[in-house]
Amino acid sequence: MARVTAGVATSHVPAIGAAMDLGKMSEPYWMPLFKGYEFSRQWMQKNTPDVIFLVYNDHATSFSLEIIPTFAIGCAGQFAIADEGWGPRPVPAVQGHPELASHIAQSVIEADFDLTIVNRLDVDHGLTVPLSLLFGERKAWPCRVIPFAVNVVQYPPPSGNRCYQLGKAIRRAIESFDDDLDVQVWGTGGMSHQLQGPRAGLINKEFDTRFLDRLVTDPEGLAKMPHIDYLREAGSEGVELVMWLTMRGALDAQVNEVHRFYHVPASNTAVGHLILENRRS
């Protein structure tokens, strides 16, 4: 049977991808950020899963305003790297897991979560920056990836609680898959940041720290936080953090916090990162 072994949360700032692609990792601006992922890369080498279920958002790349699915699951065998306007990032294409993805889609829809099924999807920095951060530069990614896109572009995104409950349903779906697979669930985006208007540049370290704490120890309570609190406290783009709750919902109530990192700034954004393990695994 397939099992969920761990969860990873990380921000997915495009400038981080650009810094890696242009070889700027050892510059004073970027060094502290990449240092925070050194442990994570070692941990990933020892704990490489068969499949990553990667919750992210598309940034007006593959989904324009023509079609805006709230939750979209990538069921294809391969996902190309998107051209976001300055050419695709020089990273390997993403190999999917169509059998597990379509199993999850059917199970989760039967459990009342109405997913959109996507059989063709170019993936943008929201998905590739987390892979680059955790695996470094690679000729091929070391595992399969199921992209799971959440709408956080047009308000409202799904509620925190909806994302959290969906995480639980995704776990049940994974654990009802017959093949013997280790699966990690990743939640990406955030933390506090605002990219638009005169309030751009907002960072709220206190909010972020509390969010990290509660995600580990009080996810049920955290899931009830209304969108207005994210918008006001963590910036208009900080609401991306609801995606982390899907990852958390797919884990046990009690988890081990293996690693935590927090850093300001990466361009306009506060970067947060957690690795959580299920205790029974």
Place this chain on the structure above:
Amino acid sequence: MALDKPYADIPGTTIFDADQARKGYALNMFCTSLMKASNRERFKGNERAYLDEWPMSEEQRQAVLARDYNRMIALGGNIYFLAKIFATDGKSFQYAAALMTGMSQEDYARMMLSGGRSPEGNRRKGEQG
């Protein structure tokens, strides 16, 4: 009944909600078109003529020509779509963010390095008096 918009009192912030998305549909779809290199070339060759191909308001076209991002946002633009314009101009997210705050890019970068804009006094309109 009107939609409840508890976010309307956040200063310096426009939430891209259903009303904004409806207003900005053509503007944002124009931005999407700039993801193709051939369209970027045509736009750069004659911005006015390219904008005239889209069913946008004259106000929206003027805001694009002036690269007035706050105005574009007020008229229904979304920052992830507008990013295609400043990417076409070869500018970064931090450049655009600084521009929208009215700060120089140096001052903005310095603010970010020292921890970003504090939420204190920036949660509700009128807090700063």
